[in-house]
Amino acid sequence: MSIIVERFNKIKSNINKDVNIIAISKTFTFEHIKPLLDIGHNHFGENKVQEADMKWSNHKKSNKNLSLHMVGKLQSNKSKKAVELFDYIHSLDNQKLAISLSRFELKLKKNLKYFIQVNVGLESQKSGILPNLLDDFYSFCTKELNLNIVGLMAIPPNDGKEDDYFKYLYEANASLGLEHLSMGMSADYKIALKYETTFVRLGSSIFGTRA
Numbered sequence: 001m002s003i004i005v006e007r008f009n010k011i012k013s014n015i016n017k018d019v020n021i022i023a024i025s026k027t028f029t030f031e032h033i034k035p036l037l038d039i040g041h042n043h044f045g046e047n048k049v050q051e052a053d054m055k056w057s058n059h060k061k062s063n064k065n066l067s068l069h070m071v072g073k074l075q076s077n078k079s080k081k082a083v084e085l086f087d088y089i090h091s092l093d094n095q096k097l098a099i100s101l102s103r104f105e106l107k108l109k110k111n112l113k114y115f116i117q118v119n120v121g122l123e124s125q126k127s128g129i130l131p132n133l134l135d136d137f138y139s140f141c142t143k144e145l146n147l148n149i150v151g152l153m154a155i156p157p158n159d160g161k162e163d164d165y166f167k168y169l170y171e172a173n174a175s176l177g178l179e180h181l182s183m184g185m186s187a188d189y190k191i192a193l194k195y196e197t198t199f200v201r202l203g204s205s206i207f208g209t210r211a
């Protein structure tokens, strides 16, 4: 068995069945990905539109069960390609992007699922809606644009206070009545599981260290 499948199975066996594992395949080639597709895994994530397009567009056409997740910063000028290729976008973080995505949904007759990215650590260098603006942004996306917001997403700082950030996101999600949470990466997913995350985004713990 490939080492990638071994790592994946080990993680999966320790996680509740209703938590979805997104295998974050950025920087890795199809050779690394194929063993996971062969065992029937269907959720994969990328952080760059162009890389994702080159790697996945053919497989996407031939495999209807495949779910592709955009987890990285998305520029609005890449909205069209993003709507064409992805099923989920985890990094919805500003009005201009939301408007542009909703236009291409109409044009291409597609409905994606979105996570609003929240800047839980109030970090100036990180993307995400600030917590005090979240309710307004959520209303804008759902009422003005009809986007299908399924939950909240965050990339918290690794400063030892991960419990607080994940707890905040869990509560904010519940107060909006949303179904899903996208929280937990290789370093912190075990903490995110305590706060009932439904999607974990795992790269290096499955594929190994990135170059």
Ligand SMILES: *Cc1c(COP(=O)(O)O)cnc(C)c1O
Residues within 6 Å of the ligand: 024, 026, 047, 071, 072, 155, 185, 186, 187, 201, 202, 203, 204, 205
């Ligand atoms: C790269 C990336 C991940 C996966 O990171 P690992 O630490 O390798 O698990 C998860 N989420 C986002 C947004 C990423 O860019």
